Amino acid sequence: MSPNSVISEGFEENRNLQISNKFLTRSGISGQGMFSADRFRPACHSSGSCAPLVRQFWNAGDYEVQQFVGPASHNNQNRLCVHPKFLHSNATSHKWVFGAIAELLDNAVDEICNGATFVKLDKIINPRSGSPALLIQDDGGGMDPESLRRCMSFGFSDKQSCSAIGHYGNGFKTSTMRLGADVIVFSRCMNKRVLTQSIGLLSYTFLRQEGYNDVVVPAVDYYFDPSSGVFTNLLRNGQKQFSSNLSMLLKWSPFLTETELLKNFDDIGHHGTKIIIYNLWFDDMGNMELDFESNEKEIYKQLYLEPMLIIDNDIIVSGAPKQVETNNNSVMLTQNYIATRLCFSLRAYSSILYLHTPEYFRIILRGQEVEHHSIARDLKFCECIKYKPQVGGRIEGEVITTIGFLKEAPLVNVHGFNIYHKNRLILPFCQVACTSGSRGRGVVGVLEANFIKPTHDKQGFEKSSLFKKLETRLKEMTYEYW
Ligand SMILES: Nc1ncnc2c1ncn2[C@@H]1O[C@H](COP(=O)(O)OP(=O)(O)O)[C@@H](O)[C@H]1O
Ligand SMILES: [Mg+2]
CATH class of the missing domain: 3.30.230 (Ribosomal Protein S5; domain 2)
Incomplete structure (x- = not known):
């Protein structure tokens, strides 16, 4: 546990998210014995009794917070409570969707020192809803059960190296919650000669629909048992807790069965992390903010008769400016230059995002490697x-x-x-x-x-x-x- 932890005991499974005291002053914590398990109970007990979720990011934080009820219990003395609304307000720090994606690329680049050779970004289809979801996957060191929980908490950064990009311990939360309402993380890691795989869910939809007044992060872990040669349930807090977390994952993640859920590890290898962000936010026009359908080629076709750059595999900011066709050479060259393209093309932005990465490290965007641009x-x-x-x-x-x-x-x-x-x-x-x-x-x-x-x-x-x-x-x- 990081020395920055507010709470001295270990991270309890399925408990409210924690915040590192890097982020807090004393006055940030209630002096009165704080928040109880009772108080953590959902404010609306039946699913669907809360106001429906809006799909536009900028409006998604506009809802009435229910009053807390019930006495404080001793279990949660000195615990800090994080309201689900904070997930949203914290994410507003990212005005620009690509700024949020860059945070996740940073986390993969920071894993180069732990063996990462690639990070890939792709569109996948959420099997539950049939709608597009964003996948970010790397083959870095991965996270053990404890690290995965720290990753999903606030203000905990495991990064010791002064060359690491991450530092504040907040990038994962701000970026994922800025891109979509829900995120599921799969991570496989070898630590102290134990191979583990962990799954965690940070779901604004789940917390809102169930009316929670604090942030609950269901997570389950498995360890590789060399004697049986298979991954076995890792029971940090007993079978009951494991089963309860698993059923929450199966209810609120894109995956309906444990087999489907675990299939996500098939392409992870010995170590690495897969992040799936789903229920991606929409813009004010009701379009998904990330446009997986258009590509630079189409945009440039509209801009110029002869596109200088033809790349199909991209992610575009929805509503990218569609400019009038022109024969003006200066306008054409300016529009084709990376300074213009980086504003709406993820391929262009990610090509200049890092000054240098090792030659073997690749950013793969929708199946095609991003060429570094100096x-x-x-x-x-x-x-x-x-x-x-x-x-x-x-x-x-x-x-x-x-x-x-x-x-x-x-x-x-x-x-x-x-x-x-x-x-x-x-x-x-x-x-x-x-x-x-x-x-x-x-x-x-x-x-x-x-x-x-x-x-x-x-x-x-x-x-x-x-x-x-x-x-x-x-x-x-x-x-x-x-
Ligand atoms: N792709 C990843 N692979 C391994 N560990 C990760 C990954 N993404 C996040 N983490 C872990 O989660 C922690 C929190 O991540 P983040 O919120 O982005 O903060 P920061 O990057 O500032 O540390 C990181 O310090 C790291 O330990
Ligand atoms: Mg980070």
């Missing part, structure tokens, strides 16, 4: 400029910026700095200089600034004085270069 290689007349920010006379870091003109400038009307943090793209083509005149146009830079802190959604940086200094320096750099 923005620095798009530049001509390159210069490398070192910057050492100082605060109070003390050097706070060092960063080398590669700066140049885009090879197609001035036809391609794109400029700005691609600011990475620990290998991960945080700000793509961030405009720091005013380019309303011609000064600075077509100037693009790439840098990895590890001395500043990304915001929790990893789509921006904390507006610290160091960040402001960096912005100022990049602005000067643009004009000096020009």
